[in-house]
Amino acid sequence: MxxxxxxxxxxxxxxxxxxxxxxxxxxxxxxxxxxxxxxxxxxxxxxxxxxxxxxxxxxxxxxxxxxxxxxxxxxxRDPFLDVQYRNQIAKVGTADARQAVLDQLGNIFDETDKDALKKALSDLSSSLDQLSSNANNSEFDSIVRSRCQVLLNYIHQKSADLKTTREESIYGLENTDIKTVNSLLSDIGELNDTIWKSQMLGNPSLELMDQRNSKLDDLASYLPISVSYKEVTIGTNAKYNYPVVTLNGSNGMSYELTAGEHGENFAAFSMDQHLDLDGNPDGTVRISVIPAADYPAGTDLSALKTDITDYLKEGSIKGTVDMLNKSGELDDPASDFRGLGYYEKVFDSFVNSFAKTFNDLNGNMQPYTGANVLPSSGSATPMNTDGNQKAEFSFGFSNTIGNFLNNETFTFNGKTYTFGGDGSGDTIVIGSTLDESLKNLADKLNTNPVDLSVNGATPVPGTWNYDNVNKKLTWTSTNNMPSGTAITKDSIKLQGGGPIVFSYKANPLNVKNFDLFKTSDGTKKFTSSNIKINDDWMNNSIHIISTHDEKAGSTANDNILKMLKSLTDNRDFKYEYTKMDASGNKSTNYISFYTGNFSQCYSTLENNQGIDSSKNKSILDNHVTVVKKTANDKDGVSGVSLxxxxxxxxxxxxxxxxxxxxxxxxxxxxxxxxxxxxxxxx
Incomplete structure (x- = not known):
């Protein structure tokens, strides 16, 4: 050879x-x-x-x-371990995002080691018990009111904390998670482009590939992604593999997150707040994606925007969306997770039931008047006449407050006048102020003049006038009184010797509202944020009604005992909501979520939070254990061993x-x- x-x-x-x-x-x-x-x-x-x-x-x-x-x-590298790690880190992201919010809910509702709402309910019960022994006592009534104010302070604080938790979750989702995902996708697209250009020059770019793999691992914690590799031939024989990143939806659909000649194009995510039936943000969110496409840079792809909220399978974005959008058994239809909505709805329903129960028990049947502290009687102006003075009789209204109301009546000398209308007939126009109304009253009395008797003598004609400076409604004789007439404060009377009085009656339809609680926004439904103590109760113009039996004595306390019993009676707690059918018709529906008393209802809410948190934490711990094992296996293959x-x-x-x-x-x-x-x- x-x-x-x-x-x-x-x-x-x-x-x-x-x-x-x-x-x-x-x-x-x-x-x-x-x-x-x-x-x-x-x-x-x-x-x-x-x-x-x-x-x-x-x-x-x-x-x-x-x-x-x-x-x-x-x-x-072991591609199987990469896939396994990314699948597991997505599950960790879901549970971790849920746990972050559940921990905040624990700080709001957990009263294991602190006195708060349950203690306030107990104190309210004690104060009602004291009031039952001192019925109609304003001092003990104010104690009950103070206990209610303490209770409402706790309710408002928890409501504010719930609102803050929701707002922080929405803000974090939009300004941290979504922005991070978009940044990661942008970085991956840029790395794909850089690696391709580098490999065109013969550089394997292994360190850049490490950066890209780290970005892909980070992305997997936010979204359920799969990564496959597409081969592109560069030069004569050189081949380049770039990753095709895909979002896998629970509906079986896939959404490309990278595309282009060598993976340089990338998807874009966005978040929008959902609007309720009245067009107002309801605290829930929608997640959308514009998938990556093979179009040139700068192409408007907004038409490809797709709502994927309901198709997210795993990842921290899904965990946060679950907490914001889901209410468990209080959804219609019921969802698979108790998010923030569950706790908000249960708490609001608890507050609504409490307020309505006490308002119903304190309902009043007596009509009320618009003008209060009217003079009970009038008097003549004392004088000894010399033939140049006129007789006067006045009612003083300096202490009167308010104004007359529609259909209230005023009776004088057997003649009844009705406030309201245009002033024709026996009606009296209600002025914009009490002074205007009293002037209109004087004018009406002059249309049916009544002669008065001075010292029992022959009836004397006269006219009525209202002096808005001195706040007096005054009758003045038409003619001067004879010389030597001695007039005392009791000298002027009606014909026949009767006292001169007005009979003022309320409109029977105007029933005095003795509600102990009101809504701060004027709506009919009480929530943890809008409940407040009625201003009339705060200024002592109403009080807790001790009994509705008009024949009962001043010490009767049967209604207070009903209030006391209502705190411990079992009741059906319901969540009320409005639903719209396919035809656009709204209807009010109810979901019963608990039967028991007020304290038990709140304790159940507290316990459910603890159970939900403990269950999710166990799931999180299991996922963390698996992902650590997978990470160790990855390091065993890809990591450097000395x-x-x-x-x-x-x-x-x-x-x-x-x-x-x-x-x-x-x-x-x-x-x-x-x-x-x-x-x-x-």
């Missing part, structure tokens, strides 16, 4: 070069042992073999190769030394061939 004289040197030189490159790669691995996301590298070696037959070779089977060739530098790299150092050093020794041996053999061959017989 013909053999090149110096071919052995080539084999030795290639072996030394391969060992040197292997030592370089080993050093690179050792240098990056603490670099996050770094993947262990290795030298890819192939044997250089002869191709075809040579005519000078008598036996082709005896041919040998021409040494070793470094075909490239590659990473040591022991292994130390062995490689010795291995490649010995390999280099052996190749060098091989070259020395060849040199010695060639020396024999050149200098010692053919010298016999000289």
């Amino acid at each position: 013909t053999r090149s004289t110096f071919s052995g040197f080539t084999i030795a030189q290639l072996a030394m070069t391969a060992s040197q490159r292997a030592l370089d790669v080993t050093g690179q691995n050792i240098a990056n042992i603490n670099t996050k996301g770094y993947t262990r590298q290795q030298v890819d070696l192939v044997s250089i073999n002869l191709r075809g037959a040579e005519p000078t070779s008598s036996n082709p089977g005896s041919k040998i190769g021409y040494g070793v060739e470094v075909s490239g530098i590659s990473q040591i 022991d292994e790299e130390g062995i490689n150092l010795m291995h490649y050093q010995k390999s280099f030394s052996a190749a060098a020794r091989f070259m020395t041996t060849l040199d010695q053999a060639l020396d024999v061939l050149i200098n010692n061959t053919g010298v016999v017989g000289r």
